[in-house]
Amino acid sequence: MRNAALCTEDEIRQLVYAFYDRVRSDAILAPVFNAHIAPDEWPAHLNKMVDFWSSLLLGTARFSGTPMTRHAALPDISPEHFQHWIALFDATAATLDNQAMAERARMMARRIARSLWLGYQTSNFPDRLAADLALPA
Numbered sequence: 001m002r003n004a005a006l007c008t009e010d011e012i013r014q015l016v017y018a019f020y021d022r023v024r025s026d027a028i029l030a031p032v033f034n035a036h037i038a039p040d041e042w043p044a045h046l047n048k049m050v051d052f053w054s055s056l057l058l059g060t061a062r063f064s065g066t067p068m069t070r071h072a073a074l075p076d077i078s079p080e081h082f083q084h085w086i087a088l089f090d091a092t093a094a095t096l097d098n099q100a101m102a103e104r105a106r107m108m109a110r111r112i113a114r115s116l117w118l119g120y121q122t123s124n125f126p127d128r129l130a131a132d133l134a135l136p137a
Contacts, residue, residue, distance in 0.1 A: 007057055007101035009050075015105060016049045019092040028084050032074065056108050057101060071116045072123035079133055082113045086135050110135050 023029045024042075037045050051062040071077075089109045093102035114133045121130040 005058060006104060007098050009054060009058070011096070011098050011101055012053045012057060013050050015092065015096060015101070016046060016053055018095065019089055020046060020049065022088045022092055023085075026084070026088060028081065029088065032077070032081065036074070053105065057104060067112075068116065068119045068123075072120050074120070077120055079117060079131075082117050082133055083135060086110060086113055090136075 020042075023033055048063070048065070051060075052065075052067075054060045055063040086109060090106055093106050096102045113135065117133040118130045121128065
């Protein structure tokens with residue numbers, strides 16, 4: 001039985017692992033991720049993502065890092081990559097038993113995608129006006 005908290009660490013781990021299972025087998029996103037995360041680095045990456053989402057959803061403050069810098073350095077990223085990332089995230093969240101957590105995570109994922117896309121544009125195209133990311137509601 002869940003306490004008054006939004007979710008448990010196990011539920012966050014379930015979300016993260018299920019989502020990245022989809023990413024790693026996705027025709028659009030797998031090449032991007034696999035070009036930057038070696039097979040033996042995935043366990044550490046997944047643990048870092050669990051810490052990230054735990055910090056966001058439970059306020060654990062376990063995550064430290066600079067996601068913007070790493071994402072801004074990726075070559076040839078388009079709005080479609082972020083839109084597809086959101087679609088996979090939504091599909092994963094829809095399978096979870098804890099839909100209160102899933103809804104909060106979906107909202108946060110949209111903020112993250114928009115922020116990373118704006119930062120990507122600012123870093124890679126400083127002479128252009130950054131465009132917002134069109135995402136489903």
